[in-house]
Amino acid sequence: MKEILKFDNVKYFYQTKDDEIFALDNVNFNVKEQEFVSIVGPSGCGKTTILSLIAGLLKPSSGEVILDGSNKIDTKKIGYMFQRDMLFDWRSVWKNITLGLELQKPKNLDEKLKLADELLKKYSLYNFKNKKPRSLSGGMRQRVALIRTLVLEPKLLLLDEPFSALDFQTRLNLCDDVYEIIKSEKKTAILVTHDISEAISMSDKIIVLSSRPACVKDEIILNLSGDTPLKKREDSSFSGYFEKIWRELTNEEKSENG
Amino acid sequence: MKKKAKTVNFSLSHKKYVKKLRQDKFIVIFFRIFVLVAFLGLWELLTYTNVMDPFFVSSPSRIIAQLGDMIASGTLFHHTWVTLYETLIGFLIATVLGYLIAVLLWWNEKVRKIFEPYIVVLNSLPKIALGPIIILWVGSGTNAIILMCVLICIVITTMSMLSAFINADEGKILLLKSMNANKFQILWKLILPSSMKDFISVLKINVGMSFVGSIMGEYLTSKAGLGYLIVYGGQIFKIDLVMSATFVLCILAFVMYSLVSLLERIYKK
Incomplete structure (x- = not known):
């Protein structure tokens, strides 16, 4: 598969009035097309910074972020899904998922509207098309948020802990849904999460970051049987992966405190 | 429902x-x-x-009689209309202008920071103090009254709307940015619609404040209007007239407030 994203010796400093925070130190990794990659690391290590760099919301202090062969980030190639669903309460579900189309006014608008319609049907939200988001459950809201992202047909999906605000049951089900949607739409995705088992169950590859300033500590290619994240959790090697990543993260936190 | x-x-x-x-x-x-x-x-x-003593406190029957006389002679309608006209014009100018200034200040952070202290001072200044200056500059009469009304409403409109704009959800702004939205789109799709609730409460405040403005303006300088009737009635010790004008004023304020509430209900649907 073709490489879609490459971090090449990326450094990043946050500027504040009293301080300069060294967030990323020579981060190197790459993501291939249709790959599902998770980024895990100690809290506050700069995971979201990485996503912001990919989305073009921040510029690297040095080094390069290369998206689809270019170091000039084209925002239209990125779909960003946040921890909160960020649905606009005053817009109907339909108006929410077509928000990006309103902003970008693509030439093939009719096709995209058709796609939006299909996605709503496919993921059983069609009956709620004209409802306001407040009448939906948390899981449904996140599915609407995902469709809003998918309608723009991004090459790369960025998922910033999109499940963390949900209760456990909803979370597991939504993981399955999102996984299925991403795989069946043949999308590439990068997931940032605190939840190690979530990362293992969904990913093809896990990038383990060190504490701040973050660099890539380990890259783990996963080989689990099962079609869905829930099934993958039953694989016998699941706990082995979990232990390995957990140990790496605790060592990081220890060395940070010590 | x-x-x-x-x-x-x-x-x-x-x-x-x-x-x-x-x-x-x-x-x-x-x-x-x-x-x-x-x-x-x-x-x-x-x-x-x-x-x-009804000479000092009037009475409901005297107020009704007074209103009846004024309706018969047509003066009630005239005075009510004068006050309503000043209030509505002042209300509209202050709301629109105050809103636009808030948008401008939201748009440019530097301009906002530069003007911040001036707005704070203007807000705490009792506008009635500007009465003589207003009359000197725009002359006595309707213009002065409308200007007083505008001055009273505009600062609070700008301040309330600006704080509503600034408090818009940062995450939603980030979402729009990630969808390649420009600043105008962020304003149009997020900042303005998300602050509608605040706008309606500003309208509610302005209904009251614009009446304060027009009546205060009429106290200063006027030949007609409910505020004029109140002052005039006070000067000639005709408390019935004062009470009647106050009563009409209550009704006007209530009707205008109800209209805004209606607007709110329509918006909430």
């Missing part, structure tokens, strides 16, 4: 609950009217029996 149609198969306890709700509502409305009737009745009784 729509659920009313389904009351067929509800349990007894639900029926009881609904009944209690209705009873409570009835009690509230009943006592609301009772307070008004009791107040007016007592007032009439005390003045009729000369316990209180």
Whole structure:
């Protein structure tokens, strides 16, 4: 598969009035097309910074972020899904998922509207098309948020802990849904999460970051049987992966405190 | 709402609950009217029996007679219209202009920071102090009154809207940015619609404030209007006139407030 994203010796400093925070130190990794990659690391290590760099919301202090062969980030190639669903309460579900189309006014608008319609049907939200988001459950809201992202047909999906605000049951089900949607739409995705088992169950590859300033500590290619994240959790090697990543993260936190 | 149609198969306890709700509502409305009737009745009784002197406190029947005279001569409509006109024009100018200034200040952070202290000072300044200056600059009469009204409403409009704009959800701004939105789109799709609730409460405040402005303006300089009637009535010791004008003013303020509430209900649908 073709490489879609490459971090090449990326450094990043946050500027504040009293301080300069060294967030990323020579981060190197790459993501291939249709790959599902998770980024895990100690809290506050700069995971979201990485996503912001990919989305073009921040510029690297040095080094390069290369998206689809270019170091000039084209925002239209990125779909960003946040921890909160960020649905606009005053817009109907339909108006929410077509928000990006309103902003970008693509030439093939009719096709995209058709796609939006299909996605709503496919993921059983069609009956709620004209409802306001407040009448939906948390899981449904996140599915609407995902469709809003998918309608723009991004090459790369960025998922910033999109499940963390949900209760456990909803979370597991939504993981399955999102996984299925991403795989069946043949999308590439990068997931940032605190939840190690979530990362293992969904990913093809896990990038383990060190504490701040973050660099890539380990890259783990996963080989689990099962079609869905829930099934993958039953694989016998699941706990082995979990232990390995957990140990790496605790060592990081220890060395940070010590 | 729509659920009313389904009351067929509800349990007894639900029926009881609904009944209690209705009873409570009835009690509230009943006592609301009772307070008004009791107040007016007592007032009439005390003045009729000369316990209180109607020369100083007027009475409901005298107010009705006064209003009747003024309606017959057409002066009531004239004075009411003058005040309403000044208030509405002042209200509209202040709301639109104040809103636009807030948008401008949201748009440019530097401009906002530069003007911040001036706005704070303007807000705490009692606008009535500017009365003589206003009259010197725009002359006495309607213009001065409208300007007073605008001055009173505009600062609070700008300040409230600006803080609503600034408090818009950062995450949603980030979402729009990630969708490649420009600043105008962020304003149009997020900042303005998400601040509608605040806008309606600003309208509610402005209804009251614009009447303060127009009446205060009429105290300063006027030949007609409800504020003029109140001052004039006070000067010639005709308390009936003062009370009548105040009564009409209450009705006007109530109608305008109701219109804004109606707007709110339409918006919420």
